[in-house]
Amino acid sequence: MSLLSLENVTLSFGGLIAVNNVSFHVGEGEVFSLVGPNGAGKSTVFNLISRFYDPQKGNIKVNGESILRLRPDQVPSLGIARTFQNIELFEQSTVLQNLLIGRQRHRKSNLLSEMFFAPSVRQEERRHRHVVEEVIDFLELQAYRDKYIAGLPYGIRKVVELARALATEPKLLLLDEPASGLSLEETNDMIYWIEDIKKQMNITVLMVEHDMNLVASVSDRVLALADGKELAIGTPSEVQSHPDVIKAYLGTGGEINV
Amino acid sequence: MRFVFKRSYDDDIKLFKHRPQAFYYLALLILMLALPLLLDDFFLGEVTYVLIFAIAGMGLMLLTGHTGQVSLGHAAFLALGAYLNAIMLSKGIPFVITLPLAGILTGIIGMIIALPVLRLHGIYLAIATLAISVLADDIIVMAEPFTGGVTGLVAPPIDIFGLDIDRYGTPILFYFLVLFVTLFVLMIYRNIMRSPLGRAFVAMRDSEISAQALGVNITKTKATAFAISCAITGLAGALLGHFAGAFNNETFNIVLSIQLLLMIVIGGLGSIHGAFFGAMVVGFLPQFIAISRDFATDNFGFNSLSMPGIETGVFALILVLFILFEPMGIYGRWVKIRTYFELFPFYRKNMFKRQKSYLKTERMK
Numbered sequence A: 001m002s003l004l005s006l007e008n009v010t011l012s013f014g015g016l017i018a019v020n021n022v023s024f025h026v027g028e029g030e031v032f033s034l035v036g037p038n039g040a041g042k043s044t045v046f047n048l049i050s051r052f053y054d055p056q057k058g059n060i061k062v063n064g065e066s067i068l069r070l071r072p073d074q075v076p077s078l079g080i081a082r083t084f085q086n087i088e089l090f091e092q093s094t095v096l097q098n099l100l101i102g103r104q105r106h107r108k109s110n111l112l113s114e115m116f117f118a119p120s121v122r123q124e125e126r127r128h129r130h131v132v133e134e135v136i137d138f139l140e141l142q143a144y145r146d147k148y149i150a151g152l153p154y155g156i157r158k159v160v161e162l163a164r165a166l167a168t169e170p171k172l173l174l175l176d177e178p179a180s181g182l183s184l185e186e187t188n189d190m191i192y193w194i195e196d197i198k199k200q201m202n203i204t205v206l207m208v209e210h211d212m213n214l215v216a217s218v219s220d221r222v223l224a225l226a227d228g229k230e231l232a233i234g235t236p237s238e239v240q241s242h243p244d245v246i247k248a249y250l251g252t253g254g255e256i257n258v
Numbered sequence B: 001m002r003f004v005f006k007r008s009y010d011d012d013i014k015l016f017k018h019r020p021q022a023f024y025y026l027a028l029l030i031l032m033l034a035l036p037l038l039l040d041d042f043f044l045g046e047v048t049y050v051l052i053f054a055i056a057g058m059g060l061m062l063l064t065g066h067t068g069q070v071s072l073g074h075a076a077f078l079a080l081g082a083y084l085n086a087i088m089l090s091k092g093i094p095f096v097i098t099l100p101l102a103g104i105l106t107g108i109i110g111m112i113i114a115l116p117v118l119r120l121h122g123i124y125l126a127i128a129t130l131a132i133s134v135l136a137d138d139i140i141v142m143a144e145p146f147t148g149g150v151t152g153l154v155a156p157p158i159d160i161f162g163l164d165i166d167r168y169g170t171p172i173l174f175y176f177l178v179l180f181v182t183l184f185v186l187m188i189y190r191n192i193m194r195s196p197l198g199r200a201f202v203a204m205r206d207s208e209i210s211a212q213a214l215g216v217n218i219t220k221t222k223a224t225a226f227a228i229s230c231a232i233t234g235l236a237g238a239l240l241g242h243f244a245g246a247f248n249n250e251t252f253n254i255v256l257s258i259q260l261l262l263m264i265v266i267g268g269l270g271s272i273h274g275a276f277f278g279a280m281v282v283g284f285l286p287q288f289i290a291i292s293r294d295f296a297t298d299n300f301g302f303n304s305l306s307m308p309g310i311e312t313g314v315f316a317l318i319l320v321l322f323i324l325f326e327p328m329g330i331y332g333r334w335v336k337i338r339t340y341f342e343l344f345p346f347y348r349k350n351m352f353k354r355q356k357s358y359l360k361t362e363r364m365k
Helices: A042-049 A072-078 A095-106 A111-115 A119-138 A154-167 A184-199 A212-218 A236-240 A243-250 B019-038 B041-066 B074-090 B095-117 B122-142 B171-193 B196-206 B208-213 B218-244 B254-267 B272-300 B310-325 B329-343
Strands: A002-013 A016-027 A031-035 A057-062 A080-082 A172-176 A204-208 A221-226 A229-234 B158-160 B163-165
Touching: A002 A042, A002 A204, A016 A042, A016 A057, A016 A204, A016 A229, A031 A042, A031 A212, A042 A080, A042 A172, A042 A204, A072 A080, A072 A095, A072 B208, A080 A154, A095 A119, A095 A154, A095 B196, A111 A119, A111 B171, A111 B196, A119 A154, A154 A172, A154 A184, A184 A204, A184 A212, A204 A212, A212 A236, A221 A236, A221 A243, A229 A236, A229 A243, B019 B041, B019 B171, B041 B074, B041 B171, B041 B196, B041 B218, B041 B254, B041 B272, B074 B095, B074 B122, B074 B218, B074 B254, B095 B122, B095 B158, B095 B218, B122 B254, B158 B171, B163 B171, B171 B196, B171 B218, B171 B272, B196 B208, B196 B218, B208 B218, B254 B272, B254 B310, B254 B329, B272 B310, B272 B329
Parallel strands: A031 A204, A031 A221, A080 A172, A172 A204
Antiparallel strands: A002 A016, A002 A057, A221 A229, B158 B163
16 A cells, blocks of 8 residues: 555646646655656645645545645654755754754653653653664764754755654655755765665655756656646656656757757 | 763753753852842842742743744733732632632633734734733723722732731742742743753744644644743732732733833843843843932932933833844843853854844745
């Protein structure tokens, strides 16, 4: 059974159809990429899955059950974590505090026990910290643990955002342009991490990315979108060589004679 | 420079970062406990007043400084606390019950009021809470059978297990009562800030969208923040009622709301220290002006006694200067000075960039 499935999902903002009758399934353990030119509706698909937008038509299912009745803050409890295209970290907190907020969906303590910091709260804090430390080890963020986000370079912030998503212990990870703005070296690190996330942690990854090198090296399947419509779906090489995809990226050609 | 070696996760959970820090705060506590020996009744009263304002400041700091929700209506919750406490006391309920109950009830009522209001953001939230403050004034006048209308109420005497506590009769006992409540609120505040709920507050302030995507229920968490904030403010209000002796709708007018907000801005938004520093400015400023006025009259011979509004003027001037030159408030300045010496000689001028702590607009909706 597929972990995530979109069925004929349509969303329009006024006259602009951002997502037009899009369907796809992401199987467990897969790395699935969405590609397409700017304005193709890739990030909108993410915001639909995060429940920030309501689709006008169609259905979104996780483990076979519709999520359309959930609030955005209930989505993480299904084991879905995401990153944002324009980094949305908590700037005035340290890296450690940011990652600990990722543990919010596992919060068991209540207001009263937290007011008096009962022993159960302390126990829970230690457990949260343990998970967070494992993520810090995995992404090699040890040196930045107590640094404030506001003072960190862009590349590190990108990694911290990935770390925060991993701290939620997700089953499905949504990565919105994980390599945008990263150097070649940092992009290569990202490739290794995504492979490890898939193989070691058994996390399914759904990713939006422009860097075709990264997409081709980590993805099992790729969906190409343009103007909210599906162009092609298949392995990275199939999609890259698909005539419609080439047309969408490079234009029709042949019509302009110089 | 100090290096703190951390050996367990508990080192990041505990209240004090290192031993010297714990020592400083212990010394401060001893000083506060010994204060009645050092000060006369008048100045002890002033310190009591500052502590009451610090409690109210902590209430508002939790909401505005840490959760990012501006409130210009907190005088209304001070009033609610004062009236609830006085009314319950006059019904013969003992003070040890009325004080916490006044806080809890204020918190519950605050949360009920907050639920519709908290859907608003930034400046609209400020206007809505301002309306609460205006309304409270009218409601106090209209609910005369309970509140005594414009005549007001006289706070009944406090009796804790046979111990008479009165602001004028036994100022030292009243001081210790206020100090105890301050420490209690401080403990709860610190505990909340180091637990998941406190992190959710800060997360919501910095990025609502991202907090939501990580599983923070925005409406519920905001309402919780409002409830805790109002409960703390209610406690401060109950104590303020006893401090003032008699109070009416004028005691808790809109100026007090604005004064509370300005207080935490001057003190430093987003830090518990800020509430105390701000309270010191607000509490001691009138005395400071009076003393310097006497000094000026004695030494330079001009009579400045007939200068109405000088307090408001000086207060406004301080505020303008802070917003221009030190938006992070007194605590922000202190942190900069401390960092300068800790890192000497490696301090850089742009180590503390200006950052918005509240009124952040939403980018996605």
